[in-house]
Amino acid sequence: MTQLETAMAILMKTFDTCAAGEGKKDSLSKAEAKKMLEKELPTLLKASKNPDEVDKLLKGLDFDGDSEVEFTEYVVLVAALTCACHGRCAKK
Amino acid sequence: MTQLETAMAILMKTFDTCAAGEGKKDSLSKAEAKKMLEKELPTLLKASKNPDEVDKLLKGLDFDGDSEVEFTEYVVLVAALTCACHGRCAKK
Numbered sequence: 001m002t003q004l005e006t007a008m009a010i011l012m013k014t015f016d017t018c019a020a021g022e023g024k025k026d027s028l029s030k031a032e033a034k035k036m037l038e039k040e041l042p043t044l045l046k047a048s049k050n051p052d053e054v055d056k057l058l059k060g061l062d063f064d065g066d067s068e069v070e071f072t073e074y075v076v077l078v079a080a081l082t083c084a085c086h087g088r089c090a091k092k
Numbered sequence: 093m094t095q096l097e098t099a100m101a102i103l104m105k106t107f108d109t110c111a112a113g114e115g116k117k118d119s120l121s122k123a124e125a126k127k128m129l130e131k132e133l134p135t136l137l138k139a140s141k142n143p144d145e146v147d148k149l150l151k152g153l154d155f156d157g158d159s160e161v162e163f164t165e166y167v168v169l170v171a172a173l174t175c176a177c178h179g180r181c182a183k184k
Contacts, residue, residue: 002131002132002133002134003102003105003106003132004102004103004106004132004133004170005132005133005135006099006102007098007099007100007102007103007106007170008099008170008173008174008177010095010096010098010099010102011096011099011174012174012177012178013095014095014096014099015178039094040094040095040096040097041094041096041097042094043097071175071178071179072175075171075174075175076171078096078099078100078171079167079168079170079171081100082100082103082104082167083163083164083167085100085104086104086107086163087163
């Protein structure tokens, strides 16, 4: 696999692993999404000084308001975060 | 780094490496974008039977029509491809 294919595979595997827990297997429940963010993006969450940040992020993640995070919603979050990180790094 | 952080880092590094060639260092020229797609997504391009597919993909990538692919435009493509791959895998 190329580098980019590897990154895409990680994105899919991370979601599928987290979604495999409770409820529907093709979406993240609120608890699963919270667990995923805490496990996979600890640095980002630690950098935030607002303890409600995870809840806010989760609310923003669930675009269609069904309290489940679909794969597309998850990918949009990761894409947005990657752009934010890249912008910050590029400015340094 | 966690798995997700690794994937985000790969996305950034792949773009930066490809963009470092000719012209602007913070965007891909048409030639750089073509090279990047051929190097990083060979399986996808081989699966396509249309020899003009790379050109079409590139045209679609350059949303603001300036013939340069910005980081955001690149991330949107990768996100869309990842969703397409995930949908196809999930249906199997």
